[in-house]
Structures are given as structure tokens and as C-alpha cells.
Amino acid sequence: xxxxxxxxxxxxxxxxxxxxxxxxxxxxxxxxxxxxxxxxxxxxxxxxxxxxxxxxxxxxxxxxxxxxxxxxxxxxxxxxxxxxxxxxxxxxxxxxxxxxxxxxxxxxxxxxxxxxxxxxxxxxxxxxxxxxxxxxxxxxxxxxxxxxxxxxxxxxxxxxxxxxxxxxxxxxxxxxxxxxxxxxxxxxxxxxxxxxxxxxxxxxxxxxxxxxxxxxxxxxxxxxxxxxxxxxxxxxxxxxxxxxxxxxxxxxxxxxxxxxxxxxxxxxxxxxxxxxxxxxxxxxxxxxxxxxxxxxxxxxxxxxxxxxxxxxxxxxxxxxxxxxxxxxxxxxxxxxxxxxxxxxxxxxxxxxxxxxxxxxxxxxxxxxxxxxxxxxxxxxxxxxxxxxxx
Amino acid sequence: xxxxxxxxxxxxxxxxxxxxxxxxxxxxxxxxxxxxxxxxxxxxxxxxxxxxxxxxxxxxxxxxxxxxxxxxxxxxxxxxxxxxxxxxxxxxxxxxxxxxxxxxxxxxxxxxxxxxxxxxxxxxxxxxxxxxxxxxxxxxxxxxxxxxxxxxxxxxxxxxxxxxxxxxxxxxxxxxxxxxxxxxxxxxxxxxxxxxxxxxxxxxxxxxxxxxxxxxxxxxxxxxxxxxxxxxxxxxxxxxxxxxxxxxxxxxxxxxxxxxxxxxxxxxxxxxxxxxxxxxxxxxxxxxxxxxxxxxxxxxxxxxxxxxxxxxxxxxxxxxxxxxxxxxxxxxxxxxxxxxxxxxxxxxxxxxxxxxxxxxxxxxxxxxxxxxxxxxxxxxxxxxxxxxxx
Numbered sequence: 001x002x003x004x005x006x007x008x009x010x011x012x013x014x015x016x017x018x019x020x021x022x023x024x025x026x027x028x029x030x031x032x033x034x035x036x037x038x039x040x041x042x043x044x045x046x047x048x049x050x051x052x053x054x055x056x057x058x059x060x061x062x063x064x065x066x067x068x069x070x071x072x073x074x075x076x077x078x079x080x081x082x083x084x085x086x087x088x089x090x091x092x093x094x095x096x097x098x099x100x101x102x103x104x105x106x107x108x109x110x111x112x113x114x115x116x117x118x119x120x121x122x123x124x125x126x127x128x129x130x131x132x133x134x135x136x137x138x139x140x141x142x143x144x145x146x147x148x149x150x151x152x153x154x155x156x157x158x159x160x161x162x163x164x165x166x167x168x169x170x171x172x173x174x175x176x177x178x179x180x181x182x183x184x185x186x187x188x189x190x191x192x193x194x195x196x197x198x199x200x201x202x203x204x205x206x207x208x209x210x211x212x213x214x215x216x217x218x219x220x221x222x223x224x225x226x227x228x229x230x231x232x233x234x235x236x237x238x239x240x241x242x243x244x245x246x247x248x249x250x251x252x253x254x255x256x257x258x259x260x261x262x263x264x265x266x267x268x269x270x271x272x273x274x275x276x277x278x279x280x281x282x283x284x285x286x287x288x289x290x291x292x293x294x295x296x297x298x299x300x301x302x303x304x305x306x307x308x309x310x311x312x313x314x315x316x317x318x319x320x321x322x323x324x325x326x327x328x329x330x331x332x333x334x335x336x337x338x339x340x341x342x343x344x345x346x347x348x349x350x351x352x353x354x355x356x357x358x359x360x361x362x363x364x365x366x367x368x369x370x371x372x373x374x375x376x377x378x379x380x381x382x383x384x385x386x387x388x389x390x
Numbered sequence: 391x392x393x394x395x396x397x398x399x400x401x402x403x404x405x406x407x408x409x410x411x412x413x414x415x416x417x418x419x420x421x422x423x424x425x426x427x428x429x430x431x432x433x434x435x436x437x438x439x440x441x442x443x444x445x446x447x448x449x450x451x452x453x454x455x456x457x458x459x460x461x462x463x464x465x466x467x468x469x470x471x472x473x474x475x476x477x478x479x480x481x482x483x484x485x486x487x488x489x490x491x492x493x494x495x496x497x498x499x500x501x502x503x504x505x506x507x508x509x510x511x512x513x514x515x516x517x518x519x520x521x522x523x524x525x526x527x528x529x530x531x532x533x534x535x536x537x538x539x540x541x542x543x544x545x546x547x548x549x550x551x552x553x554x555x556x557x558x559x560x561x562x563x564x565x566x567x568x569x570x571x572x573x574x575x576x577x578x579x580x581x582x583x584x585x586x587x588x589x590x591x592x593x594x595x596x597x598x599x600x601x602x603x604x605x606x607x608x609x610x611x612x613x614x615x616x617x618x619x620x621x622x623x624x625x626x627x628x629x630x631x632x633x634x635x636x637x638x639x640x641x642x643x644x645x646x647x648x649x650x651x652x653x654x655x656x657x658x659x660x661x662x663x664x665x666x667x668x669x670x671x672x673x674x675x676x677x678x679x680x681x682x683x684x685x686x687x688x689x690x691x692x693x694x695x696x697x698x699x700x701x702x703x704x705x706x707x708x709x710x711x712x713x714x715x716x717x718x719x720x721x722x723x724x725x726x727x728x729x730x731x732x733x734x735x736x737x738x739x740x741x742x743x744x745x746x747x748x749x750x751x752x753x754x755x756x757x758x759x760x761x762x763x764x765x766x767x768x769x770x771x772x773x774x775x776x777x778x779x780x
Contacts, residue, residue: 040735044742048723069710069735077713077731085727320459323467333438337475341467345430345459352434356746 001194002229005157005202007260007281011377015252015279018377021260023089023157024200025081028056030260031276031373033267033366034091034284039064040074040084043289044356045363047086053332053363054371057158059091059284060084062150063098066142068135071153079155091284092156094147094189094206097234097264099131100165124164126181144188148203152196160204160232161189168210168236175210182208183222190226202229204262207251211238216247220254230260233280237266245274252279269298269310269369270390276373276382288366292359295347297326298366300389310390314358319344332364391584392619395547395592397650397671401767405642405669408767411650413479413547414590415471418446420650421666421763423657423756424481424674429454430464430474433679434746435753437476443722443753444761447548449481449674450474452540453488456532458525461543469545481674482546484537484579484596487624487654489521490555514554516571534578538593542586550594550622551579558600558626565600572598573612580616592619594652597641601628606637610644620650623670627656635664642669659688659700659759660780666763666772678756682749685737687716688756690779700780704748709734722754 006022019030035042035050037058042050050058060080065071077083081090099121123130128143142150147162163182166175186205193203205228209215223231233251237244248263255261260281266272267285275283288298295315303326305312312319312326325335326343334343334357346354369389376385396412409420425432425440427448432440440448450470455461467473471480489511513520518533532540537552553572556565576595583593595618599605613621623641627634638653645651650671656662657675665673678688685705693716695702702709702716715725716733724733724747736744759779766775 039739039741040732041739041741041743044746046723046743046747047727068739076711077729083729083732083735085732321466333436337437339467339473342430342473342475345473349429349431349458351429351431352742352745353431353436355742356434357436 001197001227002199002202004199005229007230007258009258013377013380013382014277016276016377016382017279017281018374019260019281021089021281023202025087025089025157026056028089028282029374030281031272031370031377032056032282033272033370034059034262034282035363035366036061036284036286036289037084037086038286039068040080042363043293043359044352045289045359047084049360050086050363051088053360054367055088055363056367057089057091057282058086059093060154060156061098062092062095062147062154063142064134065154066095066150067133067140071150075153075155079153081155089158090156091158092151092154092160093264094160094162095142095150096129096147096163097165099129099142100167126184128162128185129164144185145192148189148192148196152201155200157201158204158230159193159201161186161193161206161228163206163208163234166208166210166235168239170210172210172212172215175208175212176215179208179210179215179219182206183219186223186228187226190228204228204230204232206232206234206264207255208235209251210236211243211247213250213253216250217254220251224254224256224259228259230262231255232262232264234264241271244271245278248275248278248280267366272369272373273382273386273390276377288362289359292362293355295343295354295358296362297343297358298362299327301387303327314340314343314354315347316344326358326361327365330361330364330368332361334358334361334364391587391617392589392592394589395619397620397648399648403767403770403772404667406666406767406772407669407671408764409650409671411479411671413592415477415479415547416446418479418672419764420671421662421760421767422446422672423662423678423760424449424652424672425753425756426451426674426676426679427474427476428676429458430470432753433683433749434742435679435749437474439750440476440753441478443750444757445478445753446757447479447481447672448476449483450544450546451488452482452485452537452544453532454524455482455544456485456540457523457530461540465543465545469543471545479548480546481548482541482544482550483654484541484550484552485532486519486537486553486596487555489519489532490557516574518552518575519554534575535582538579538582538586542591545590547591548594548620549583549591551576551583551596551618553596553598553624556598556600556625558629560600562600562602562605565598565602566605569598569600569605569609572596573609576613576618577616580618594618594620594622596622596624596654597645598625599641600626601633601637603640603643606640607644610641614644614646614649618649620652621645622652622654624654631661634661635668638665638668638670657756660776662759662763663772663776663780666767678752679749682752683745685733685744685748686752687733687748688752689717691777693717704730704733704744705737706734716748716751717755720751720754720758722751724748724751724754
């Protein structure tokens with residue numbers, strides 16, 4: 001069923017593991033970070049710059065591309081890899097997260113510029129979800145079958161079953177009903193996947209169940225007992241960091257841990273260390289590229305000006321006369337060329353180069369972080385690595 | 391006086407010439423194009439990307455940097471080269487063009503014979519020009535001495551004497567008086583330059599005189615009889631292309647042609663061929679990078695869709711399904727990675743990458759154009775080169 005894919009666990013370190021995830025577009029060394037190229041582009045950054053930063057894998061969002069320019073259009077262009085000029089491994093989500101996070105009016109993760117904050121989900125029933133396109137306001141229907149067909153047109157290596165992303169404020173009763181519907185949707189996703197399987201894609205099931213231990217366990221068992229290639233942990237992870245780790249741990253119980261495990265939407269540095277320790281193999285988050293657009297540069301512990309944050313805000317006045325690079329020991333193109341003073345000036349002068357330069361640093365930073373985590377696992381020195389980065 | 395600078399004319403081809411312009415930050419093969427990094431940054435493009443495109447020289451605008459962040463600040467940062475991470479040859483203008491073009495209307499409109507915009511020039515007298523800062527509205531005074539001091543702080547290799555950029559709609563009497571004042575200002579600029587000369591910079595005089603043959607000749611003779619390193623042709627060049635070539639030809643009469651000659655603010659492809667034929671060595675213009683931000687990609691004659699324009703507009707619907715690169719035979723990173731369809735999509739989706747990608751193409755294009763012009767001169771085949779590019 002997944003003959004062109006393989007997940008090899010090289011070594012285990014308590015729950016953490018080092019792995020190799022083989023895809024038709026190349027190998028991913030895990031633990032790995034997946035960068036968000038929401039609308040078929042990592043904002044302001046070229047595939048060449050991503051490669052140069054040793055990026056292993058990127059994702060695009062089905063919801064956005066379904067609304068515009070449409071998956072048939074991208075299929076005609078030869079698929080997402082060819083269209084956007086990225087020939088490495090790629091991931092698409094199912095569209096569910098955006099429909100529901102927008103639909104329920106909560107903070108919309110990757111919607112920039114258009115209609116964000118407005119409720120766009122118009123109907124949800126057994127068949128699927130009806131919503132208004134962020135692009136032109138037209139009414140659209142996404143079903144499990146449609147989500148898989150769209151993801152097949154897009155052609156990413158790793159795709160995800162369609163689910164309802166249950167909101168945090170739902171009660172347990174709704175969360176349970178929603179989880180059960182998600183399971184039915186995931187089964188329909190799998191059926192649709194099998195019908196069209198040409199061995200160029202592999203599918204993730206999603207664990208739902210909110211913050212409830214028994215539901216998470218049931219959901220993990222459901223996913224593990226069905227022939228998904230891998231597992232993604234989705235849905236609400238709670239309201240606090242501590243709750244998040246608890247929920248992830250709950251979700252891990254009952255999971256088939258021979259499969260790759262992805263934690264959806266998490267990308268903080270200390271969160272990644274905690275996730276790796278719990279057995280997570282891949283992470284994704286808009287954070288590194290989004291904060292760049294607001295002047296936020298990721299830095300290791302030694303370079304922080306506020307111990308509560310994992311980045312520095314280059315717009316702050318103190319950086320106007322700081323002639324050092326973002327990190328003295330960083331060898332990314334930005335740190336080799338530009339001082340914090342120059343980046344501060346570019347932000348103040350609203351010069352476009354600021355966004356590119358800071359994003360390039362953050363991408364190098366995340367890839368270096370993951371490489372050092374892998375090295376830390378290999379050499380049993382993860383704690384030392386953690387103390388440098390956190 | 392200019393001991394670290396030299397201009398060597400390698401060969402002459404009627405009025406055109408091939409040259410080598412030596413500066414402390416490197417050699418410029420002429421004819422050459424100077425890219426505009428108005429506010430200490432070529433919009434959206436890193437110095438590395440400029441180098442990769444074989445860019446020889448860039449400029450920054452004194453007017454903008456004087457208003458913000460100020461030249462003392464940039465001097466504290468080690469000068470413009472170090473501040474912006476560009477270690478090649480650099481040019482700054484005197485600030486005059488922006489003060490007066492903004493002062494008499496919107497940027498460049500008036501000088502090119504179009505009327506519009508708001509006036510920011512508040513006073514002009516023998517001492518200098520008083521204007522409102524574009525940055526914070528504060529009143530600022532720029533005199534010849536101040537312009538040279540500011541340019542010294544910025545530290546570009548090639549700097550320009552302060553002049554009044556006489557508007558097109560001035561009558562001959564005003565144009566003559568203005569030219570005479572410019573000459574007095576240029577002498578004061580030269581005196582200030584000599585007082586502080588540390589041999590790291592070389593100064594251009596500017597030829598004024600509007601569209602009047604006798605005034606242009608007098609101005610050319612004034613500039614040539616004073617110890618400027620090089621000559622820039624400034625002021626209004628008339629309202630039409632044909633008048634522009636006539637005015638440039640007038641300005642060339644009486645010039646010391648052993649010096650480098652720069653034509654300010656001109657960067658069209660056919661204009662460059664005409665300018666080179668008249669003996670111009672360097673050109674500058676915001677055009678290649680500005681049109682990129684509006685979806686305009688420069689193309690050789692064979693790829694144009696509208697023979698009246700030297701670029702294609704990638705926002706046009708016909709490009710939505712065009713899977714070829716901007717130019718089939720272009721080896722720039724953009725043409726090697728992206729189709730016109732993808733660039734069209736990025737523009738429609740308002741993705742930042744579009745601006746970077748198209749600007750990178752246009753910069754490669756201009757540098758390749760100038761390299762082929764130099765090769766055409768060397769091999770006596772300029773007409774063949776021209777027919778491919780125009």
C-alpha cells in the first residue's frame with residue numbers, strides 16, 4: 001500500500017527516537033521540522049534559499065489552495081512540486097484545520113490579509129463541511145473524499161485524512177461525538193485513498209479526542225488499527241503548555257509507535273524538546289516564518305533579552321546601535337552579512353529585505369536546532385543540547 | 391586628488407567606448423548599469439543576490455538617508471558599505487534631484503515634463519535648499535557643503551556635486567540663472583570635497599542647462615574645466631525620447647571625454663543602446679526593480695507581447711497557464727525554477743516571493759544586457775546585439 005515509503009527507526013532513547021522517513025522526493029532525517037508554505041510558497045523565501053538552509057520538507061495548506069487557485073489548476077501545472085519549484089519531500093494537510101479554526105472564529109493560524117476572524121463555516125453534517133471561500137466568498141463543500149482528491153491533485157508525498165478539528169471550548173459530549181465523526185471521515189478518507197492509490201503518496205491518520213484521556217486513547221487505538229502510514233496528533237492540545245504535554249502524552253498511549261508521528265501546529269523550541277522526548281518525529285508551525293515578518297529573530301538562550309521568549313524583537317530601540325549579527329556563532333547568510341542595527345533600520349524603514357533576511361535566519365535556525373537534536377540523541381547528549389537552546 | 395581612482399578607455403567605437411573604472415571597492419567594466427538601493431537596500435534583494443547576478447555597482451540616495459536614519463548614524467556603523475553588507479563599488483547622488491523633483495511635484499514627474507504631486511521644497515536661495523523631510527516632516531537644509539559632508543559620512547566610492555535640478559517647465563531665463571547657481575554650488579561642493587579629501591571618494595560634476603543647446607555647452611565646459619573626476623548629465627532631458635537623445639548629444643559637446651560620463655535616471659533598454667552610442671559609460675534607474683514590484687519582467691525582443699514595451703506584465707491572464715519561464719534562454723535563478731504561471735499565481739495571491747523572484751530576473755537581465763553591449767563593442771557587433779534586445 002505504501003511501497004515507495006518507509007519509516008526506519010535507527011535508535012530509541014527512552015521514548016525519543018532517531019529515524020529515517022523515505023519518500024519518493026527524498027529522505028527526511030527525524031526528528032524534523034516542516035516549514036509552512038501555506039499558499040504554495042514559504043512567504044518571501046525561494047525553494048533555493050530553503051535548500052541552502054538544509055530544509056528537508058515543507059507543507060502547503062489544502063484549504064488555501066482548494067479555494068485558490070484550485071487543485072485542478074495545480075494538477076495541470078504538473079502538481080505542487082513542479083509548480084512551486086520544490087523537488088524535496090512535501091506534506092499537505094486535509095483542509096480540516098483551517099475550515100474549523102476559521103469556522104469556529106478562533107485565531108486563524110495561517111490566514112493573512114483576507115477575511116480573517118470572520119466565521120466562514122456555514123454547515124457541518126455527516127457528509128462534510130460547507131464553508132465560504134476566503135478567496136472569493138463562494139460556498140464550498142469539503143468532504144473526506146474531496147479532501148483526498150484535492151490532495152491527490154496537489155501531489156504532496158505525505159497527505160492527511162480529513163477530520164473535524166474540535167475546538168477547545170467544546171464539552172466532552174460534543175468532543176466525543178465529533179471524534180467519532182472524525183473517525184468515520186478518516187475511514188472514508190482511507191477508502192478514497194486506496195481507490196486512487198498510485199503509490200506516490202502516503203496517508204496520515206489523525207488522533208482527536210480533545211483534552212480527555214479516555215477519548216485520546218480510543219482515538220489513538222482507532223488510528224493505529226487502520227492502515228494509515230503514519231499518525232498526526234491533532235485537535236486542541238489544551239490551554240496551557242503543561243496541559244499540552246499531558247495531552248500529547250495521552251495521545252501517544254495506544255499508538256502504533258512503529259509509524260512516524262507528527263505533532264500538528266507546534267514549533268516552539270522548548271516544545272520541540274518536550275515533543276521529541278515524548279516520541280514525536282516531526283513538527284510544523286508557521287511561527288518561525290511568521291515572527292520574521294514582525295521583526296522576530298529566533299535565538300539560542302545566550303542571546304535572549306527576555307528569558308520568557310525564544311526570539312528577540314529587532315524593532316526594539318536597543319538594536320538600533322547593535323553592530324553584531326543576530327547570533328555571533330550563526331553561519332547563515334543573514335548573520336554573515338547583516339548586523340542587528342541594519343535589520344532594525346530595514347524594519348523601521350519598511351524595507352522588504354528585512355522580512356527575507358530574518359526569515360532566512362529563522363529557517364537556518366530551526367534546521368540547525370533539529371540537526372543538533374538528532375546529534376544529541378545519537379550521542380546521548382540531548383540534555384546538553386537543550387540547555388544551549390532553551 | 392583622485393589617486394585611488396582611474397578611468398581607462400580600452401577602445402573607442404565612433405563615440406561609444408569600452409572602459410575600466412577603478413574604485414577602492416573594485417573595478418567596473420563600462421558601459422555599466424547602476425542599480426538603485428535608494429534607502430541602503432535594493433528593495434527585497436540581498437547583496438548576495440546582487441553579487442550572484444554579477445552586479446558591479448549600486449547606488450543609494452543621499453536625500454533619503456539624510457532624512458532617515460541620518461548620515462552620522464551610518465558613519466557610526468562603519469559607513470554604507472559595511473552597514474548594508476555590500477563590499478563592491480557604490481555611488482551616492484547629491485540629494486539635489488530628490489529635493490527638487492519632490493519640491494516641484496512628485497518624484498521625477500516634473501523633471502520628465504509631467505505635472506502632479508505636492509511640494510515639499512520650502513525655500514531655495516544662494517546658500518542652499520530648505521525642504522520638509524519625507525520621514526518626519528521636519529525642516530531640513532541641504533547646502534553644497536552639507537551634501538558633500540553627508541556623502542563623506544556615507545562613504546560611497548563615487549559621489550556627486552550638489553546642484554539644482556531645474557524643472558522642465560522653467561523658461562530659458564530661469565534655466566540659465568539656475569544653471570549658473572548650480573555651477574557656483576558645484577564649485578563649493580568641490581571646495582568642500584578637497585578640504586576633506588582622504589582619497590576614498592571621487593566626485594562627479596553635473597551638466598545642467600535644460601533643453602537649450604548653448605546652456606548645455608556652457609555647462610559642459612564649466613564641468614570639464616573644473617577638477618571633477620567624472621561627469622554626470624543631469625536636469626531635464628526634455629519631454630520626448632527624441633528630445634532626450636538631442637539633449638544628451640548637446641550635453642556631450644564641450645565635455646572632457648577622457649572622464650567617465652554618467653547619464654542620470656535613464657534605464658530603458660533602447661535608451662541604453664542610444665546612450666552608449668553617444669558615449670555614455672554608466673546609467674542608473676529604478677525601473678528594473680520598480681516594475682518587478684508591479685509584475686513587470688524585462689524580456690528581450692523575442693519574448694515581448696507588446697512591441698511598445700520592453701517588459702511583460704505577469705499579472706495578465708494569459709500567463710496563468712504559461713508553464714514556460716520568463717525567458718527560455720535565461721539562466722537566472724528565477725527562470726531556472728519558476729514558470730510564468732507560478733509567478734502570475736504568486737502576484738495574484740499577493741505572495742512576497744513574486745517581488746523577489748521578478749526583481750532577481752530583472753537584475754540578471756540588466757547585467758547580461760550590459761555584458762552583451764560590452765561584448766558587442768569589443769567585437770564590432772553592437773547592431774546585432776541591439777536587434778536581439780530591442
